[in-house]
Amino acid sequence: MISSSPRRSSHFVVAAAFLCPGQPVHSDSIPEEIAGEPFGGHRYRFAYNTIVEKKGLLAALHATRPPFPGPRKDATQFMGTPTQTMPPQMAPVPVPAPSSAPAAPRTIHTAQLVTAMLKSSPHVSDLIFSPGRAPQIEVSGQLAELKYKGLECLSSQDTLSIASDIMGKNESPIRKLEQDGSADLSYGISGVGRFRVNIFKQRGSCAIVMRVVPDRIPGFEELNLPEVLKEIVDLRNGVVLVTGPTGSGKSSTLAAIVDKMNEEKAYHILTIEDPIEFLHRHKKATIHQRELHSDTPTFALALRAALRQAPKVILVGEMRDRETIEIALEASETGHLVMSTLHTIDASKTVERIVGVFPMADQHSIRTRLSKAFRCIVSQRLLPRKDGKGRIAAVEILKSTMRTREYVEKGESEGKSLLDAMRDGSTEGMQHFDGEIDKLIRAGIVDYETGLTYSTNAGNLRLEMADYLEERQHPNRPAAGKPAAQDPNRTTEIEIER
Numbered sequence: 488m489i490s491s492s493p494r495r496s497s498h499f500v501v502a503a504a505f506l507c508p509g510q511p512v513h514s515d516s517i518p519e520e521i522a523g524e525p526f527g528g529h530r531y532r533f534a535y536n537t538i539v540e541k542k543g544l545l546a547a548l549h550a551t552r553p554p555f556p557g558p559r560k561d562a563t564q565f566m567g568t569p570t571q572t573m574p575p576q577m578a579p580v581p582v583p584a585p586s587s588a589p590a591a592p593r594t595i596h597t598a599q600l601v602t603a604m605l606k607s608s609p610h611v612s613d614l615i616f617s618p619g620r621a622p623q624i625e626v627s628g629q630l631a632e633l634k635y636k637g638l639e640c641l642s643s644q645d646t647l648s649i650a651s652d653i654m655g656k657n658e659s660p661i662r663k664l665e666q667d668g669s670a671d672l673s674y675g676i677s678g679v680g681r682f683r684v685n686i687f688k689q690r691g692s693c694a695i696v697m698r699v700v701p702d703r704i705p706g707f708e709e710l711n712l713p714e715v716l717k718e719i720v721d722l723r724n725g726v727v728l729v730t731g732p733t734g735s736g737k738s739s740t741l742a743a744i745v746d747k748m749n750e751e752k753a754y755h756i757l758t759i760e761d762p763i764e765f766l767h768r769h770k771k772a773t774i775h776q777r778e779l780h781s782d783t784p785t786f787a788l789a790l791r792a793a794l795r796q797a798p799k800v801i802l803v804g805e806m807r808d809r810e811t812i813e814i815a816l817e818a819s820e821t822g823h824l825v826m827s828t829l830h831t832i833d834a835s836k837t838v839e840r841i842v843g844v845f846p847m848a849d850q851h852s853i854r855t856r857l858s859k860a861f862r863c864i865v866s867q868r869l870l871p872r873k874d875g876k877g878r879i880a881a882v883e884i885l886k887s888t889m890r891t892r893e894y895v896e897k898g899e900s901e902g903k904s905l906l907d908a909m910r911d912g913s914t915e916g917m918q919h920f921d922g923e924i925d926k927l928i929r930a931g932i933v934d935y936e937t938g939l940t941y942s943t944n945a946g947n948l949r950l951e952m953a954d955y956l957e958e959r960q961h962p963n964r965p966a967a968g969k970p971a972a973q974d975p976n977r978t979t980e981i982e983i984e985r
Contacts, residue, residue: 593637597653598652598679603633617694618693660686668687671761681764683698706747718863722863726827727744727827730829731830739765746765748772755799756772756801758774759777759790759801800826834864854898869881872932881923884909
């Protein structure tokens with residue numbers, strides 16, 4: 488029996504230590520005020536000492552004693568405070584041992600999941616699998632979660648399982664993922680679609696991004712491409728570049744050009760891609776498609792080998808390095824038409840990007856070679872439609888003329904820029920981004936504020952569209968620059984000064 492009458496603190500320590508000697512410390516039974524103190528492998532008595540010093544004996548008893556079913560019948564009153572006679576021995580409360588066996592991984596049918604995600608919306612461009620999130624799709628540039636039953640939150644084991652299903656027994660992406668931390672490959676489901684896949688490591692787990700590749704090659708009308716791009720089909724040699732940010736439709740534009748060429752020309756066409764996206768079938772032309780890592784180790788090696796494979800047209804998926812650019816220029820100079828892509832935002836930046844890859848000592852000669860080799864630079868940006876029904880492409884086109892070749896060779900200067908040449912070259916089939924965005928806004932296809940965010944020079948575009956803004960703010964006022972309606976019977980005298 489223990490009294491709660493206050494005496495020296497050492498008595499509290501002895502009493503507390505006497506109650507439950509030698510029992511292991513359980514963190515759940517320690518008050519919050521000292522729960523963070525490191526007890527390690529100490530016994531209860533050390534915990535009691537600390538509690539007694541901070542809270543007093545009663546607090547120590549309530550905080551640390553094992554659960555007690557109720558007062559004994561022989562409980563007595565001492566100094567007005569109820570006390571209890573503790574049993575001589577109390578069996579320790581059994582604590583269930585934590586299960587060491589890992590939870591069984593979920594079985595995910597990747598093909599069924601991908602099919603369901605693809606059919607969830609008519610305009611899916613990407614599928615994303617990330618640990619800690621539900622499966623996601625990208626529609627018109629916006630992500631949306633698809634919380635299927637049992638897959639409300641993917642674990643790292645789930646994404647690893649999906650990645651393993653996609654890679655299958657293909658050793659090349661498995662090795663690349665292990666060595667480089669990411670791998671590119673293509674993936675197809677019969678009757679559903681094909682995908683360009685990138686699997687990469689992040690924070691010790693796998694994440695997957697799958698770009699949807701249409702099973703049917705889109706045409707010029709479907710992509711809303713300018714008619715002037717059909718002239719590329721008749722080119723005999725030179726370099727044609729399609730540029731733009733990721734996801735701007737570069738591959739689709741190139742596929743449309745190659746498909747039209749396939750229908751009209753009896754050519755040998757060779758493509759080098761990473762990975763192969765659109766599958767071209769032999770029509771009038773003969774098309775061979777080579778994939779990086781499975782058919783060839785690098786773009787440069789495949790491009791150098793292509794010079795001995797007698798193609799008329801060579802398509803290079805992307806100009807990634809100096810060696811690839813140099814061989815592409817060499818191929819165009821030897822009578823081949825070379826088409827490729829670059830991740831640049833407009834035509835003038837494309838020229839600077841190519842020239843900037845080379846050291847200063849070589850840049851002048853590269854400018855000279857590029858000015859003679861390039862035939863057309865097409866840049867693209869996808870803008871959200873005003874009605875919310877997908878996106879539309881704004882296309883900038885720089886063609887090879889005497890003026891543009893001079894600007895490429897000698898560099899741009901004040902009043903002599905490629906943008907000025909495109910503004911003045913509408914009769915030759917050239918067009919620039921801000922002019923095309925202006926047309927889309929006036930046609931009601933793109934919202935005014937959205938168009939400004941995608942423009943090259945928002946300030947200039949705002950000035951160019953001052954009349955549109957005035958008309959929108961005052962719809963009943965006649966637009967500036969437009970003559971008022973005149974009486975058809977009224978004649979006007981015009982004085983001509985000679």
